[in-house]
Amino acid sequence: MALNGRNIREQILSLLARKDYRPLNKVEIARKMGVTAAGRVALRKSLRELERAGEIARIRKNRYILPAEADLVTGKLSIHQAGYGFLAPEVSGQSDVFIAAENIGTAMHGDRVVARISQDEPYRRIKGRREGRVIRILERAHDTIVGTLQRSRNFYYVVPDDPRFVHDVYVGQVSSSPGDQPAMAGLPLATSKVAPQIGDKVVVRLEPWESRHVNPEGQIIEVLGPASAPGIDMLSIIRKFHLPTEFPRDVLEQAKA
Template sequence: MEIESTFEESGYSEEFQKIYENMVDIMSANDYRPMKFKELCYLYDINTAEAKDEFLTFINKLCDEVKLIKTKNNRYMLPPKNVLTGIYSSTRKGFGFVTVEGYDEDFFIPAKDNMNAFHGDKVLISVLKGARGPRAEAKILRILSRNTSELIGVYQQCEGYGFVIPNIKKIADDIFIPKGASKGAVTGSVVVVDIKSFGTEKKSPEGIISQVIGHIDDPGTDIIQVIRSYNIPVEFPDDVEAELDTIPDEVSEEEKQGRRDLRNLQTVTIDGEDAKDLDDAITLTYSNGIYHLGVHIADVSNYVREGSPLDKEALRRGTSNYLIDSVIPMLPHKLSNGICSLNHDVDRLTLSCLMDIDESGKVISHEIVEGLINVNERMNYSDVAKILERSDDSLLERYKDYISFFDLMLELSRILRAAREKRGSIDFDVAETKIIVDENGVPVDIHPYERNDATKIIEDFMLIANETVAEQFFWADIPFEYRVHETPLQEKVDSLREAIRAFGIFFKVSKDKIHPKEYQKLLKEIEGKPYEALITRMTLRSMQQA
């Protein structure tokens, strides 16, 4: 029997698929005895060395996907029904948890059942029945793959040997460094250690130091630790850099064709003072009782094509990473700070949500179009707030042509916020903070971010645009990703109710349904009280994440 040498992109070749289906039939029988590889070769008439190699690759792939299990004596069988695959998270106390895709809750793994799994390992678990406690319990049957090859940590020198204390606090064991493997590290050195052995119950994991990053007291070392610990990519691959050379610095006339020309509208961006990538802009006019609001988002998809090196790299990174005083972008700066940043006085391509909103805050009509805009002013939250408050004469003089524009924004913002509140929207006014560092990267102060009318304007306009887009896709019955807050868990609500009772506050909620307006009432009741911040955070934590 000849085996096809290639796998189809969508799965196995047709012949491999038939073999697997036959295996399932055979191995599902009550009298099936697990078979060795050579017995499977005999069963499927696989004789040549080349065919056996291809068949073994196929079998190993099935095992990697846990469609088959290889026993300790090298026999093959189907996995039991209560067996799952997931990623192990360890703790310093020895027990751990396994996250399984498709399950809302992790599985608790007692220390005696962790099979010396290491943090991040892909493992095979068996779910235990009748386990005590609120969380489902399981035991690890097998470690399918070791997903940690190196770690970042702080070196501790001993007599003739050393240890590395991992930065990831969930890792239960320090890493033993034998004599001659320290690469000149001293106590306090921040190092990269290559794992050579994952240890046993009685023996620590072992490794060798491959790089000394610096000393724990050196400026900037802590940032490097974070980047390396979480494998955050800093440099972009060569194929991405090559693709960047094909992307223009300015919008070409050809790219402008077929787009809705919105350059005649008064357009501003409003962001933080130190923002570099300006990805949203606002237009707003009013006529005959209708507010004409435009929310314009930089059209990155015009330059990042599906399947391109840029697209694949952005998918791999997933997001930009914001550190204390810097950012590691998802897209190269030529895009994020250049052609895809809505800088003022230059033409830019956008995806624009154009909404007509009545005086009660209801969107009565809308369009989502490919737009072309030119930002008139790059504003920041502080300046817009001062203009709205009429508290800075120099700003009022400089932006005198925009005062009525910003007043109109505030007017619509308050209408939208009141409409949301009427529907039961919950506004958690929890202060965010910014860490201030000196020239050496050492934190010197912590400031709260000011939440003012300007920040609320952008919040309100972004929310109404998001709702409008989501509603369009919902009614079009098109598959779409929605940001949804599920109903809070009853046990968390009960805990909140018990905690705030000590403050003389009673939280009345039904066990069948918890309406957002009950949370509204609670937040209004504590407004201005000394314990407002505490109870606000407790209330926020009682809710489900989106």
């Protein structure tokens, strides 16, 4: 069966909406729809697109369902500096979902996530408000953070400037080798050619974060300078929001005209 584009997406949604549908994985869906081996690439692509769009959800054992069938909500996560968060659903008209700190998992502020609405009374801490738990991260909002380099006994870590990033980011392990300099011992760098010092503002590229039981990790890619130095606060904001530091050539030429 040859499938592609809009046609295959409509057929997937139609299958999942059937009253007799039970959750199936991609192989079982292909078999159910009569998709040949040649068409399975298009099927997998459509499943990924539908999942990213929040039109379908992937549950345990990589089985697919319609979100409403399992009390799932897709949306953007906003985290408070106290650790809890709120999920703003993408479906118009739905109320925000409260996410307790222990139910956020490895999601970060601004991430696009899928949350399961809790039906247990003990978890309904605020009367009339839905509460849920993040079960999947669809899209990370940030691949870098800006913060201040610090050191504990065993690790170098960066404290994010944005308080909504509630976890410090580990950037290296303290080496115990003789002769190591305290500020740089064991501290790996990615692309930065300037050696950072404790107290410097730095830009960190985040690595994949899979476990809530350990802090996120990353690599320093740029050293902005001492946090107290003039202009560093402004440069930190520029890096945080990925703002340009130079005007495009055509703009400069127009300014000269």
